[in-house]
Amino acid sequence: MRNDARLVLLDKHQVETLLEPGQVVEAVREAFALHSQGKGRVFSVVRESLATGAVFGIKSGDVQSQDLLGFKAAGFWPGNRSLGGEPHQATIMLINPITGRPVCLIDGNAITTMRTGAAGGLGLTLLARADSTRLCVFGTGVQARVQVSFAMRVLERLASIRYVTVDGQRDAAFEAQFIGRCEVSHASDRDVAVAESDVVITATPGSGPLFDAQAVRPGTHFNCVGADTKGKRELPEGLLKRARLFVDDRIQARQIGETQWAPDTACIEIGDLITGVTEANRQPDDVTVFDMTGIALQDLTVARLVHARAGETGTGTSLGWPW
Known part of the structure; x- marks a missing residue:
């Protein structure tokens, strides 16, 4: 003993x-x-x-x-x-x-906060267009803030951040964290904010679709954080079918992630990009989605x-x- x-x-x-x-x-x-x-x-x-x-x-x-x-x-x-x-x-x-x-x-x-933010940063590094300058984030809580912080570390040309709140009101504390580092503004129209962005981060409780699929323009990349339980979602119906889908874990994403809403969608695990098993081969007009469920x-x-x-x-x- x-x-x-x-x-x-x-x-x-x-x-x-x-x-x-x-x-x-x-x-x-x-x-x-x-x-x-x-x-x-x-x-x-x-x-x-x-x-x-x-x-x-x-x-x-x-x-x-x-x-x-x-x-x-x-x-x-x-x-x-x-x-x-x-x-x-x-x-x-x-x-x-x-x-x-x-x-x-x-x-x-x-x-949890930091490792999820780091995963988001890796997703942007591997999948977002290198010339991305405009970011839209849904949510202003802890996870939204860390995702934006890592985005600012890896998107060298990032010039503007537009944020969408649940209640449609400005969040002065959120703005104060990033003001001076780039242009920060509150978005009153979520579809317009998505349409005018190169990168979209969704970091909400996952209560339902956050915008219309028609708002998504070619070339947009999505980091999706909020869907981490059965029944949760942030993306609108039909978006995954027109996107190139990347996940942290294929099985887990289909069970509790955004991918649960289109489980037959072909996907690539982000680790396979890191190890060189496959390449992203991102084209300028590709819509890409990183479904982040978080793995142990x-x-x-x-x-x-x-x-x-x-x-x-x-x-x-x-x-x-x-x-």
Whole structure:
């Protein structure tokens, strides 16, 4: 019986200090590559509604050659808003695959936000037109902001951002985050905003189509974030049929992503572009869609990065965890 085992705890503020965008991008790139090469496994997703009105899920996986194993328990608790808290909640656990003992317990909110933003940045790098200058984003919450932040990192010619809100009102806090870095304006007509944009990011709760399919012009790229549960969608009927579809995980996208609404649509996994299994061969008039459902390997590679940096910097709380 071992009595010297330790469990590292990392809270929200500690995780935020350990996340560096460039390093997260590389960790997410590795996750997609491992998935493409069959070296990283993604286990079946749990996603269930609760009697409380919340949605609870588990994403898990492993990389056997790297002794990487773990899961993220996460979901959406809308009632948290009335408590002054964040409705999205996530907790990540890294597990020793040899013994099954927990190694590190991490607040997963910041990791989820950053790894999703990094995935969006990779999607834009691989799929958006290099001459893209105009971006439209649906939503102004945490995920919308991180998606725009990564877009500004990778779209060198980005000059304007138009944002669409649920209530049709301006969001001064959203504008303040990006003003001065490029032109930022509120869009009163969502179809016009889509029609006049090169890149469209949808980062909403996924309650239904956000715009008309007829508004989409040739050459537009979409990063779709909000559809992550059965029944959710952001894109209008018919758009996937005229688009070139890219996904993070083919099976998962058909189960809970935007692809659930057109499951027979041919698609390419983003990891296959990263590893060179296939090429995007994007043509100027192609409409492209990146259906981002988020895979467990993203959480695990970024959590491993955070755990390693915590050890290097002496961050976190180490508890005796004998067995």
